[in-house]
Amino acid sequence: MNSILYSLEGAVARIALNRPAVFNSFNREMALALQKALQEAVDDATVRAVYLTGEGKAFCAGQDLQEVTGDNPPSFPTILGEHYNPIIKLIREMEKPVVCAVNGVAAGAGANIALACDITVAKASASFIQAFSKIGLIPDSGGTFFLPRLVGMQRAAALMMLGEKVSAADAEAIGMIYKVYNEEDFEKESWKLAEKLSQMPTVGLGLTKRALNRSLESTLYKQLAIEEELQSLAGQTEDYKEGVAAFLEKRAPEFKGA
Secondary structure (H helix, E strand, O other): OOOEEEEEEOOEEEEEEOOHHHOOOEOHHHHHHHHHHHHHHHHOOOOOEEEEEEOOOOOEOOEOHHHHHOOOOOOHHHHHHHHHHHHHHHHHHOOOOEEEEEOOEEEOHHHHHHHHOOEEEEEOOOEEEOHHHHHOOOOOOOHHHHHHHHHOHHHHHHHHHHOOEEEHHHHHHOOOOOEEEOOOOHHHHHHHHHHHHHOOOHHHHHHHHHHHHHHOOOOHHHHHHHHHHHHHHHOOOHHHHHHHHHHHOOOOOOOOOO
8 A cells, every 4th residue: 555645636736644544654665755745746847736634534643653663663863864854845845835634633743744834724623732742752843943933932832841732723723723624624625725726826826935934044134135036036927927917907817837
């Protein structure tokens, strides 16, 4: 069975974690397969948005502990340097919007991969947990970078140190994720979000993502210069010309991602 399912539907690449019997927990094979799928989405010019989700009841339970307690287990430098860190870098560096549709529990590295995505939505029954402290570890997969920026330092510290489960509704309320959908509408609405993004001026969305990435280590004055630089690039796109023309002609724009 393939641990990652990849399909192209319109201009959206659908990537699904597919080890449902172990709640989509990561082993080396799945981590490397996810990297390959993300890279495929980067390289394919017809892909204009990515939809990341999980098969079965869980989104991702984090690291498969059977792998790290078995014979000849991978080291932490291997797990982070070769498995998780490349995944986070691919998500952040691809200049295409990545929607994460959290269909169930997202724990440990699974939670933090979800939070590294551009827009994260969840099923009402889903939950998030920084499970690392329960086994004496620190949060990884970008968790110590993204979570404080999403919810503030105090709340991030409490969630990480106490390892408390956060419901999807609470995650939305504290700004950890964008939106929650009820059980019946989750798949349809979360997919509709990715589909909508794929039909937007995706070069501009990619430049927006680049600006947001650079803002994480910038000052106000540096960021103003970055905005000037990237706005100049956005203003040279065909989508900008189409957007202005459609506005003046009072019609719906037809963006091509160019």
